[in-house]
Amino acid sequence: MTDTVLTVEQMRATERAAMEAGVSEWELMQRAGEGAAQWIMRVAAGRPVAVLCGPGNNGGDGYVIAETLIRRGYEVQVIAPLEPRSETAQQARAHYSGAVFAATTMREPVVIDCLFGYGLTRKVEGEFAELLEQMASSHCYKVAIDVPSAVESDTGSVLGPLPDYDLTLALGAWKQAHGLMPAMAAMGERRLVPIGLDLSGARSALSRRPRLTPPAPDAHKYRRGLLAVVAGAMPGAPLLAAEAAMRAGVGYVKLLSDHDHFGAPADLVIEQGKLANTLDDERIAAVLVGPGLGRDDSARERLAQAFSCRKPGVLDADALYLLDPELLAQADPGTLCVTPHEGELQKLCEVFGIGDGSKLERARRLHDVTGMTVLAKGPDTVLASDVMTSFFPRGSSWLSVAGTGDVLAGIVASRLAVHGNPHRACEEGVWLHHEAARLASPAFTASGLAHAVKPAMAALL
Numbered sequence: 001m002t003d004t005v006l007t008v009e010q011m012r013a014t015e016r017a018a019m020e021a022g023v024s025e026w027e028l029m030q031r032a033g034e035g036a037a038q039w040i041m042r043v044a045a046g047r048p049v050a051v052l053c054g055p056g057n058n059g060g061d062g063y064v065i066a067e068t069l070i071r072r073g074y075e076v077q078v079i080a081p082l083e084p085r086s087e088t089a090q091q092a093r094a095h096y097s098g099a100v101f102a103a104t105t106m107r108e109p110v111v112i113d114c115l116f117g118y119g120l121t122r123k124v125e126g127e128f129a130e131l132l133e134q135m136a137s138s139h140c141y142k143v144a145i146d147v148p149s150a151v152e153s154d155t156g157s158v159l160g161p162l163p164d165y166d167l168t169l170a171l172g173a174w175k176q177a178h179g180l181m182p183a184m185a186a187m188g189e190r191r192l193v194p195i196g197l198d199l200s201g202a203r204s205a206l207s208r209r210p211r212l213t214p215p216a217p218d219a220h221k222y223r224r225g226l227l228a229v230v231a232g233a234m235p236g237a238p239l240l241a242a243e244a245a246m247r248a249g250v251g252y253v254k255l256l257s258d259h260d261h262f263g264a265p266a267d268l269v270i271e272q273g274k275l276a277n278t279l280d281d282e283r284i285a286a287v288l289v290g291p292g293l294g295r296d297d298s299a300r301e302r303l304a305q306a307f308s309c310r311k312p313g314v315l316d317a318d319a320l321y322l323l324d325p326e327l328l329a330q331a332d333p334g335t336l337c338v339t340p341h342e343g344e345l346q347k348l349c350e351v352f353g354i355g356d357g358s359k360l361e362r363a364r365r366l367h368d369v370t371g372m373t374v375l376a377k378g379p380d381t382v383l384a385s386d387v388m389t390s391f392f393p394r395g396s397s398w399l400s401v402a403g404t405g406d407v408l409a410g411i412v413a414s415r416l417a418v419h420g421n422p423h424r425a426c427e428e429g430v431w432l433h434h435e436a437a438r439l440a441s442p443a444f445t446a447s448g449l450a451h452a453v454k455p456a457m458a459a460l461l
């Protein structure tokens with residue numbers, strides 16, 4: 001799987017396995033460096049290149065890149081504050097036929113950052129930090145090899161100066177930082193350089209843009225899915241979610257609400273009356289509960305009723321504040337998706353006894369402890385389920401406006417009602433949400449976003 005994401009520990013184990021199978025580290029480094037050089041030649045297009053080389057194997061890749069470019073007639077300068085320390089990097093240095101400078105002013109229009117890769121363990125300081133600062137303030141085209149050198153591979157946190165890169169070339173497999181903030185925002189285009197590692201058995205991946213399908217030839221509204229949106233104290237949020245859901249593939253959306261939704265579209269069915277009665281419909285394929293629900297006893301009662309019909313469901317917003325182990329015991333957690341933002345994730349972690357950790361760690365633990373599919377949203381959205389952990393490309397920052405979470409919940413619920421697969425519904429939901437944001441940008445409102453779900457569907461078909 002080319003989209004596999006590995007931790008540093010998994011990456012080292014995978015490389016060890018390759019070496020045990022007879023591929024030397026030097027061979028892997030040559031594959032990495034030469035593969036990266038192919039990308040660099042495309043973007044450098046003949047212009048002079050500076051390569052910053054660190055003391056480890058990331059620096060080793062840099063010497064291989066530099067030598068490959070020299071052999072193709074490029075003017076290359078290596079800048080290396082320290083001699084290589086690892087044996088394989090020393091081998092790469094010995095094969096490099098060009099000049100090495102300990103420090104110099106970089107004037108080249110293309111600069112390749114090979115100071116540190118996944119071996120970064122502490123803050124970047126001294127001459128390494130100065131080089132990265134120089135790179136950051138220059139107008140050159142900036143390429144990071146494997147990861148930007150000040151980025152911690154597992155967490156995406158930043159341990160030194162972080163230039164705004166144009167291109168980041170992941171070597172062998174993606175690292176978690178390629179899908180996590182703040183690192184992801186500085187990486188520019190991200191491309192993978194395969195080096196022939198066996199990545200089977202990995203449980204994390206960058207989410208691939210899904211291909212949706214039109215309804216089956218024999219489809220009718222119930223076969224396409226009936227989604228029940230459970231409203232509560234506030235009328236606006238569930239209406240917004242329902243409007244998004246209606247455009248995301250489901251055949252029928254019912255809003256179960258006691259409000260008078262005067263502005264509601266004529267094609268949205270609104271059912272009033274006791275929730276126990278309106279939910280008592282075998283044809284319901286999925287339930288969405290949370291947007292506008294409220295947090296009082298009657299809201300808790302509505303959530304319990306939503307669980308009692310034991311249908312696949314999406315829980316968002318207020319439902320995430322009400323959810324606790326006692327309520328969850330009434331549901332089938334394997335069929336549920338939760339879509340928390342940071343505050344809601346914190347609340348869920350408190351209630352389910354999950355300690356501190358990064359958003360990724362907490363999302364995974366929340367899934368492990370509860371069995372629910374967890375879509376932890378934000379500028380770096382991560383999805384944890386029993387299928388795998390998925391990372392997503394960054395969505396438009398115009399999404400940072402009230403109500404867009406309700407729209408996402410509506411889309412995910414719509415997809416869930418279509419096919420009943422929680423992980424797939426969340427993945428499709430994020431891509432549709434991002435695509436709708438792209439189409440509606442700039443400065444859209446949540447209802448503008450809900451309307452843009454229709455052209456987003458068209459883009460993903």
Ligand SMILES: NC(=O)C1=CN([C@@H]2O[C@H](COP(=O)(O)OP(=O)(O)OC[C@H]3O[C@@H](n4cnc5c(N)ncnc54)[C@H](O)[C@@H]3O)[C@@H](O)[C@H]2O)[C@@H](O)CC1
Pocket residue numbers: 015025028029030032033054055056057058059060061085086115116117118119120121122123124125128145146147171172195
């Ligand atoms: N191991 C392999 O088989 C392969 C590794 N590859 C490359 O190797 C990289 C990992 O190499 P390494 O494990 O040698 O690690 P790095 O090259 O990322 O850096 C490790 C070295 O830097 C030092 N260091 C870490 N943080 C520092 C800091 N803040 N200031 C100063 N020194 C610091 C460490 O003590 C160590 O000497 C990958 O990112 C990739 O670029 C590729 O060549 C593909 C094959």
Ligand SMILES: Nc1ncnc2c1ncn2[C@@H]1O[C@H](COP(=O)(O)OP(=O)(O)O)[C@@H](O)[C@H]1O
Pocket residue numbers: 317341377378379381394395396397398399400401402403404405406407408433
């Ligand atoms: N800076 C950002 N970049 C990309 N996506 C963002 C950003 N800020 C928010 N989002 C997305 O917008 C949505 C906001 O949801 P949420 O916080 O629940 O808002 P609300 O409760 O107002 O509906 C989420 O899908 C989130 O991923």
Ligand SMILES: [K+]
Pocket residue numbers: 058113114115116117144145146147148149
């Ligand atoms: K690097």
